[in-house]
Amino acid sequence: MTPVFEFADVWFRHNGQSDCALCGLTVSIPSGEKIAVVGRNGSGKSTLFLHCNGLYRPQQGQIRFNGEPLSYTRAGLRQLRQRVGIVFQNPDDQLFSASVAQDISFGPLNLGLSQAETTRRVQQAAELCAITHLLDRPTHALSGGEKARAAMAGVLAMEPSVVLADELLSAIDPWARLDIFEILQTLHDHGTTILLATHDLSVVRYWATHVIVLQRGTVAFSGTPQQLLRNPSLLEATELSKIWWTVELD
Amino acid sequence: MLIDRYAYGNRLRHTEPALKAGIALTVLTLCLALDHPWASLWALGWMSLLTVAVARIPARVFGRILFGESTFLALATVGIAVTLTVATPPDATLWRWHVGSLWIFGTAEGLSAALRTVSRALGAVSAMNFLALTTPLVDLLALLRRWHVPGALIDITAMVYRATFLLLDNLHRMRTAQECRLGYVTARNSMHSAALLGGNLFMKTFQQGRRLQYALDARGFDGELRVLPAKYRSNPGLALWGVGGVMAMLGMWRIPV
Numbered sequence: 023m024t025p026v027f028e029f030a031d032v033w034f035r036h037n038g039q040s041d042c043a044l045c046g047l048t049v050s051i052p053s054g055e056k057i058a059v060v061g062r063n064g065s066g067k068s069t070l071f072l073h074c075n076g077l078y079r080p081q082q083g084q085i086r087f088n089g090e091p092l093s094y095t096r097a098g099l100r101q102l103r104q105r106v107g108i109v110f111q112n113p114d115d116q117l118f119s120a121s122v123a124q125d126i127s128f129g130p131l132n133l134g135l136s137q138a139e140t141t142r143r144v145q146q147a148a149e150l151c152a153i154t155h156l157l158d159r160p161t162h163a164l165s166g167g168e169k170a171r172a173a174m175a176g177v178l179a180m181e182p183s184v185v186l187a188d189e190l191l192s193a194i195d196p197w198a199r200l201d202i203f204e205i206l207q208t209l210h211d212h213g214t215t216i217l218l219a220t221h222d223l224s225v226v227r228y229w230a231t232h233v234i235v236l237q238r239g240t241v242a243f244s245g246t247p248q249q250l251l252r253n254p255s256l257l258e259a260t261e262l263s264k265i266w267w268t269v270e271l272d
Numbered sequence: 273m274l275i276d277r278y279a280y281g282n283r284l285r286h287t288e289p290a291l292k293a294g295i296a297l298t299v300l301t302l303c304l305a306l307d308h309p310w311a312s313l314w315a316l317g318w319m320s321l322l323t324v325a326v327a328r329i330p331a332r333v334f335g336r337i338l339f340g341e342s343t344f345l346a347l348a349t350v351g352i353a354v355t356l357t358v359a360t361p362p363d364a365t366l367w368r369w370h371v372g373s374l375w376i377f378g379t380a381e382g383l384s385a386a387l388r389t390v391s392r393a394l395g396a397v398s399a400m401n402f403l404a405l406t407t408p409l410v411d412l413l414a415l416l417r418r419w420h421v422p423g424a425l426i427d428i429t430a431m432v433y434r435a436t437f438l439l440l441d442n443l444h445r446m447r448t449a450q451e452c453r454l455g456y457v458t459a460r461n462s463m464h465s466a467a468l469l470g471g472n473l474f475m476k477t478f479q480q481g482r483r484l485q486y487a488l489d490a491r492g493f494d495g496e497l498r499v500l501p502a503k504y505r506s507n508p509g510l511a512l513w514g515v516g517g518v519m520a521m522l523g524m525w526r527i528p529v
């Protein structure tokens with residue numbers, strides 16, 4: 023199967039920064055998998071995600087989506103963003119509307135859907151994310167976890183084929199996390215490719231079918247969780263052994 | 273923000289905003305156009321009643337807001353009721369007061385003009401309070417859109433509204449963070465902390481604005497913030513109240529002053 027994304031020697035430096043955030047990153051991201059993206063703070067996870075959606079453009083190198091080089095024209099970006107949804111690290115960056123329902127409706131309406139279809143999608147996404155009781159609330163009057171779920175619903179309502187979630191779980195309590203994993207499982211069952219940036223070993227071990235380890239703007243590892251966790255020298259090299267010292271595989 | 277919270281949680285929240293805006297604007301216009309103290313006082317009492325008894329905004333909250341506004345109005349109208357001269361005042365004054373070479377006095381006309389202005393302003397202000405406390409800004413913006421106010425203007429207002437909350441939120445968080453680290457224990461370091469906060473608040477909010485732009489782009493933003501219109505209920509009861517109140521106000525107008 024064609025990978026959803028192929029990064030070939032991608033370099034990116036933030037405005038006014040002398041260090042590169044992506045430093046010759048090369049990776050191919052398999053389609054239809056549940057992918058955990060791990061790496062220390064500043065290793066480039068968010069920057070990688072923003073490239074997938076065309077929000078950042080490589081200063082050098084190339085990105086392919088479903089085998090085609092990304093097109094940065096208006097129409098090209100529109101098509102890309104229709105299929106690639108991104109839930110941001112901080113939901114406050116994403117929620118702009120005064121009411122939750124209206125915020126969720128923003129994406130579908132931008133896709134040119136009718137009001138009736140949009141209403142249906144808002145309802146469906148809200149049910150999926152268990153926030154139907156919050157639809158009328160202003161977005162600034164939600165708890166952190168509720169905001170995260172509202173932000174997620176806003177992306178799912180566009181029915182993308184790839185969902186990127188940047189540390190979605192950090193503000194969510196353990197019970198709601200179970201719900202989120204259920205949502206992600208449903209999406210996966212429907213063939214959606216999911217990328218989740220995380221620091222959590224149990225996510226890597228029990229949820230992911232593929233792991234990408236970032237280290238200072240490059241890919242240190244890309245493969246199955248078993249390959250990673252059964253390789254002590256790799257864990258050592260990527261400093262993961264320091265935080266995941268309890269890893270025991272059966 | 274207090275007003276915003278009540279706008280989302282009152283009994284008239286789901287009532288058609290055109291009706292609420294219609295009532296408020298009619299009362300406002302009548303207060304200004306009739307310029308009749310009884311009609312204005314009637315408007316004040318009646319709008320307060322709608323806000324407190326019908327929309328169920330706690331009287332304490334409504335009172336506090338109105339009190340703030342009245343104080344401001346009272347200060348502003350002191351100039352009308354009180355005259356300050358060096359010349360000797362005319363005979364027909366209610367009261368006079370000699371301070372050095374200065375005369376401070378008030379006349380019956382001055383007082384009645386001041387009362388008239390205050391009642392007129394209070395009537396108008398209570399109509400606006402009614403609207404602001406029962407209708408969230410989102411609904412008002414949607415209404416303006418229906419009334420064909422240019423979209424860009426509405427989008428800007430909506431973003432400013434959202435940005436205000438982000439700014440306040442940032443302000444609150446940063447200030448708390450500074451206080452926890454003893455940033456405000458002496459007058460001197462309070463000044464220093466406040467200056468740091470001011471500078472960083474700006475940068476932070478600016479960056480947040482940029483990330484918001486990214487997030488909008490990611491969901492296919494193309495220059496217009498399209499969202500679903502909210503659903504409202506019609507409210508014949510309130511419409512009756514509205515018509516009745518306006519008729520009564522016109523009736524008051526016939527009372528000679």
Ligand SMILES: Nc1ncnc2c1ncn2[C@@H]1O[C@H](COP(=O)(O)OP(=O)(O)OP(=O)(O)O)[C@@H](O)[C@H]1O
Pocket residue numbers: 036037039042043061062063064065066067068069070111
């Ligand atoms: N807006 C920005 N301006 C300048 N430099 C930035 C900006 N955003 C990120 N960087 C830099 O780019 C590098 C990669 O950052 P990125 O946000 O992609 O890391 P991350 O893996 O998502 O980290 P975290 O786990 O903390 O979210 C870091 O060195 C960071 O300092």
Ligand SMILES: [Mg+2]
Pocket residue numbers: 067068069111188
């Ligand atoms: Mg990040």
